[in-house]
Amino acid sequence: MLKRDDWLDLARKLDWDFSYVEEREVFPEEISGSPWLTAETWKDWDEPYRTSYTEYVKNQSIKEASVHAVRDAVGKVEDFQKHDPSWINGLKLHAATLALAEFAAVVGNLRAARFGRDSAWRTTALLGALDELRHAQIPLLIMHELVRWDPQFDWTHKFFHTNNWIAIAGRHLVDELLITSDPMEFAVGTNFVFETGFTNLQFIGLSTMAHAAGDRMFEKMVKSIQTDEARHAQIGHPVLQKIIAHDPKRAQYLVDKWFWRNWLFFAVITGFSMDYLTPLKHRTQSFKEFMQEWVLDQFKRSLEEMGLALPWYWQQFLDAIDTYHHMVYASAYTYRATTWFNFALPGPEERTWLQEKYAKTWPLFDPIWEQITNRWRKSGPGVEWYTHGATPVTFCNLCQLVLCGGSPERNSAEVITRGARKYVFCSKPCRWIFESEPERYEHHKDVVMRILSGEAPGNLFELLRYFDLTPSIWGKDVAGGRYPWMQLSKG
């Protein structure tokens, strides 16, 4: 019997010459990606893991058994009931936004498993598809148990099937990045930028906080997922290197585009969790500190090694680390009924911590929390609507998130006219991405456009129904305004 090293390379690099069809017919540029390169150009493609299918099955089986063992030990309703309510609501946000996004990544990987230009790439992508299937199933399984305790966990599965504004934004990102991208754009946007650039926020940052918060189930889940991601993320570098060698301008464009789109997504999902929904005593670092330590340095190093420039909006991005998730969180807190999870009101200790971590910008946000707190004091606990907005908010025509760019001093939104329609963007990078490929984005209707065209209701209560929310589900203050510190400071 052949030893592994005797057959592995032959099996992984099993490409062949086509005799009765053209290579371009087998791998059309429209679906395989640009620049279109011959098989000869791709034949030295490789990635370091070199996993065989047998090894994959064996390893994954062990990992699965390990996750199930932790679930048996600490994955029951009563285990989750012990956690702080703020942390639980961070879980709801993560579970909803990530579970079916992982399923969408199955599609992206399967496209690469067919249309990737080298057999080793296609093999790794096929294993990646199996990985992503697992990443969809694990949170669905774990959170399903919790639905009978807290129906907001039902959004783990429901979220992407709704017209909720965050789901519209999520689909806009996920549909483009994971469902419709060709394998080359997928490799840059997902494998290189998303998986090697940003997921450390989840796998190291949130995993560390989960450990501190005593949530062994979440910690185990993300660590188990990380080991898969670390493998299939390796597709990104060698694909990007080929694009750089043959079309450096496109390589830079794809990196710049996807870094910005991924940043907005992670700023909301992880920024909320790290700086607001993780109880103060369990916070190990701020979102900004994690970004600096685990994303910026590594990403800058990767770009330098590959001979790419920093994205043209780098300074704006650095500024946004200090502001963007604070802008969105304060806004979303005051529109919390439009979401499926509950929000924590930062009290005096949290605000002091935020002041320390964001010394330059927090003075712009503190008066907002003071105003919200004063309204809670005036209304008393349980009166959610006195600290809730009623006027429709605005959405970016690229990222579909609320217009929360810039700072309270100056919102960075920009309006342009194209044909007979006006478009608004939360930031210059979103406008730039839209204007780079307008035909790709121009027909999408944001929530405001749906309201103005009569497709969605303008009245907030009716709109909540359009968002698939009912009073028992929609987001509230996590304590209903009953904070001990509020009583003390009032007295």
Add this chain to the structure above:
Amino acid sequence: MLVPLFGFLKGDTIGLVVLVHDTDRIKDLAASLQEAASVRVKPKTYAQVYRHGELLDPELTIAEVGLSALDRIDVIAENI
């Protein structure tokens, strides 16, 4: 005629859709945006409205200053 505008109040964290009549005065627009954002930003006694950095006359109407649907306006408010 109703005119939806993208309104940004200095000190606030989000843009809002402000629905005004084209016969409303600019000062009414400022008051509407302050009221809409009051859950986050305490209303102030005096407010000015800007379009692309140009100060709009508070006594003129929406139609008179030529604001049209989905234009951006900025409101800067202060206590005097």
